[in-house]
Amino acid sequence: MRLSVQQDSFDLGHEANAFAAGITGAGAVVTFTGVVRDNGGKLAAMEIEHYPGMTEKAISGIMDQAMARWSLADALVIHRYGRLVANDPIMMVATAARHRADAFAAAEFLMDYLKSRAPFWKKEIGADGSEWVAARDEDEAALTRW
Helix, strand or coil: CEEEEECCCCHHHHHHHHHHHHHCCCCEEEEEEEEEECCHEEEEEEEEEEEECCCHHHHHHHHHHHHHHCCEEEEEEEEEEECCCCCCCCEEEEEEEHHHHHHHHHHHHHHHHHHCCCCCCEEECCCCEEEEECCCCCHHEEEHHH
């Protein structure tokens, strides 16, 4: 299990290949990468803040839950902070399990948690100023599946 909360960008292909290369006994590897969205072409940047130590502890805890609940062979979470622009990779989740259903379910569980509960604060910056990103009802509703 590996977690990285980092300012630097990452190479999706390299991370996915390195993750998969270390897997034994799994029949499925699922990866997901989230990118910074620019709805309407008005985003100049997104700034993501976190509280070091607290963020890693919270994400590690949810990764432990996913590992146990779906009997994962391995899991990876990368999440960035700092100043990002449209189309920058913001996060990556990878899971490996004996069967694809478990790998997909665990990946979705982790993604839903990262979107709604991980301790990150996001501010969108545009030509008209800046605004903190509020929780969205559909993201909160997604957590009810788990």
